[in-house]
Amino acid sequence: MTTYETPVQQTPAQANGGSSQALVLDAARRAAAYVDGIRDRSVVPTPQALARLQELCEPLPEAPTSPETVLELLDEIGSPATIATTGGRYFGFIIGGTVPAALAANILAAAWDQNVALRSMSPIGAALEDVALDWLRDLLSLPSGCAGSLVSGATMANFTCIAAARTSLLKRLGWDVESQGLFGAPSVTVVVSEEVHASVRKALAFVGFGRDRVVAVPTDGQGRMRVECFPKLDSPSLICIQAGNVNTGSLDPAGDICALAKSSGSWVHVDGALGLWAACSPGLQHLLAPFANADSWAADAHKWLNVPYECGVAFVREAETLYRAMNVEASYLPAGVQRDPMRWTPEMSQRARGVAVWAALKSLGRSGVRDIIERTCRLARLFASRLEDAGFEILTDVVLNQVLVSFGSDDLTRAVTEALQKEGTCWCSGSVWHGRACMRISVSSWATTELDVSRSADTIVHIAKECRA
């Protein structure tokens, strides 16, 4: 018998790089140091750290660089130039941190590098996604038979759900939108809130319904749709409501709207990027219960659930409709007996998002998620009362974890927000609420403590007094 000797060959990257085990350990050590130091750092990068970003701007290198040098550059120049969103005092936009188990799982999953398009490509990725989606359905009190998928964020979750709504509504009108497209299709009325999130309008544009071809229902002072202003619907329509206004956190009156929708056979979609998570708190559940009567739901796991970017969740009551809207077939893609993630999402190739979601939920348990939701809501109320006690105006009710504050005139409010963003103790966004400039505080991170809020409120009050003077 002939034996063949396998020549030992190194790839160019191996040749100039040492062992990948040492490299991965070095990356883990650097990541751990970053995590350790994040609480003591300014939330914004220093001007020196930002200036060093220039060092990365060079023409495409002709020659290779060792992986050790690449990692060192990334850590020395990149780490100080991050925004410290995971440190507990970042209150901008709606940005969660990362719970430790999800962070660690994400690091391991990066080494796995799984493509979970088909179950056969990643049995572990698909299995964890199945479990994670079951747990999420339970946690969010959604119907047990609804279909779910993990996507890149709430924008894509809104898109996924609205595409399913389009399939269902047009099918009822005798139109197969998947094969025939929209030219010549029956018209579908789309109802949104005056306060609809920009991502829903973006999703409406993607599916061919149009950003602006909508009936926008007026809202009240908290940003909730006014049911009495609803248009009369005499054909199956798409109604987009929200659980958690991006500014105020307020929730639309889902019970009344779902009842209205039933009489016209309409589809109710919930943008619950932020607020759907409140369903897991016994104290807030009554606000969320009516949303379970809707037809589809979008939420963001990378916000309040505190898993790493990017991770959104889409759920659709009619499982077969989501499948019809998203499925793809090709001769080289064997149809599995079990669920293949790509048949339920806009993407084909996709990373195994279920790993971090599973890890977060396994480590926190139901009580841990409830604790994050209830604690951050309590800390938002603490923020509001500290600022109100200092003489500043809280513009709306604090229903979840969002606070809007004015420091007086619009110019002064903008000046305070800008000065705070430069100072570095904490970071809050600016926004405009019903024509008035405001500072927008979102307490979304598991890492935020009472001490963080106290220190941040002291800083805001101090800066506001300085700006006023």
Ligand SMILES: Cc1ncc(COP(=O)(O)O)c(C=O)c1O
């Ligand atoms: C209510 C609402 N919907 C949708 C989105 C979009 O989410 P993402 O940026 O994850 O796509 C956001 C983001 O803040 C939001 O607050």
